[in-house]
Amino acid sequence: MPEDESTLLVPLRSNGNTLLAGAPVAAFRRRLKYASILFDRLLLEGGVLRLDAGPSLSFSVVVPFDAQESPRWQTAAARHAAERTPFQLAVGMEDTPGVPPATMHSAVSSDTTISWVATLYPFADEFPPGTDWVEFVKSPDPVGSVKQFADQWTRVDERNPSLERAIPVRYVRNTVIKNVNRDLALATASGFAAAIDPFHQRVVAQRFSDDGWNICGYAVPVIFPAVGDWSWSAIAVLRRDPNMVRFRAVLREVEEEAAAEAASGDIEAAVHHAYEKHLASAVSVEKITTPVRHTTGGLLISAVAGAATSGITGVACIMASTVLGTAFGGALDARAYIRQRRSRGWVAVHKRIRGD
Numbered sequence: 001m002p003e004d005e006s007t008l009l010v011p012l013r014s015n016g017n018t019l020l021a022g023a024p025v026a027a028f029r030r031r032l033k034y035a036s037i038l039f040d041r042l043l044l045e046g047g048v049l050r051l052d053a054g055p056s057l058s059f060s061v062v063v064p065f066d067a068q069e070s071p072r073w074q075t076a077a078a079r080h081a082a083e084r085t086p087f088q089l090a091v092g093m094e095d096t097p098g099v100p101p102a103t104m105h106s107a108v109s110s111d112t113t114i115s116w117v118a119t120l121y122p123f124a125d126e127f128p129p130g131t132d133w134v135e136f137v138k139s140p141d142p143v144g145s146v147k148q149f150a151d152q153w154t155r156v157d158e159r160n161p162s163l164e165r166a167i168p169v170r171y172v173r174n175t176v177i178k179n180v181n182r183d184l185a186l187a188t189a190s191g192f193a194a195a196i197d198p199f200h201q202r203v204v205a206q207r208f209s210d211d212g213w214n215i216c217g218y219a220v221p222v223i224f225p226a227v228g229d230w231s232w233s234a235i236a237v238l239r240r241d242p243n244m245v246r247f248r249a250v251l252r253e254v255e256e257e258a259a260a261e262a263a264s265g266d267i268e269a270a271v272h273h274a275y276e277k278h279l280a281s282a283v284s285v286e287k288i289t290t291p292v293r294h295t296t297g298g299l300l301i302s303a304v305a306g307a308a309t310s311g312i313t314g315v316a317c318i319m320a321s322t323v324l325g326t327a328f329g330g331a332l333d334a335r336a337y338i339r340q341r342r343s344r345g346w347v348a349v350h351k352r353i354r355g356d
Helices: 023-038 076-083 121-125 144-158 161-166 170-189 198-209 219-223 225-229 232-239 244-261 267-282 334-340 346-354
Strands: 007-010 041-045 048-053 058-063 087-091 105-110 114-119 134-138 193-195 213-216 302-305
Touching (some): 007 170, 023 219, 058 170, 076 114, 161 198, 198 302, 213 244, 219 244, 267 346
Parallel strands (some): 041 134
Antiparallel strands (some): 048 114, 193 302
16 A cells, blocks of 8 residues: 555444435445545445344344345335344254254344344445445454454443443444444554444544544535535546645645644534635635535544554454455555645645536
């Protein structure tokens, strides 16, 4: 990975609640487009998450996608129907190693509080040819120091009374806590930011006040909300602008300044204020205005912590894979544009997005 390349990991477990057909997926799609402006690469976890949890039991696993089926998102009707039906854990004895048992017996059952079948695969059909910044990957279970930190965060979260109030069903809460810490530990150890949906954000919200943790990715939807409704082809064209590296650097500076300014205030107003200062500094002759447009929720694209500040050692293995016969690989080489870091060419990207 190039030295200055930024990567966003989009895991299944921490986004399973939102990957639901209709408005939730539409909102998720907009977040991916915002992220495509800020990050060099997007890593989407392959497979299908199957998660059931209730008062007495929980079960969560990511299974390979069945190539014989057409990828589709779970519908609200299917999710509601599943949540009205108890689920059970069945066990059986293998006659042949590696071959599922012919006879299974119910070991324990539970009413269902949540039932998610989540996948990111349908997005693959939306991407235009030449989408070289998106890649589907596999994420193995954490091991070593990465697992130790995931377990440590989990133990702390399981004693958090605010989480107990927010997610009162114990097996649901513990599953959500375990899954989000797994994803966050893998991303952090790999030096990536991690996309986390609003349902799971409550698990890590208390960490953002700790040293080494922050949120990122919220400047784009605040300053350029219309980007979320652009076509993927238009996103691809914008990403090829040679000034994108400097533009992203400015956005990250804006987010740092806004976070400091809005410690106890309006983050969206702070973002606009910081961005206006950068524009005023870059443009001395012409007047460029950025009208304040408030977005409705979903500002958080990702949570990020450096491996050094988090204490994690070693690098987790995020493995690239092939999805539906199409390989997504390769990313824009940020090093080719390092010489433009100090230029004001990023204003040209601003104009393109604004349509000036």
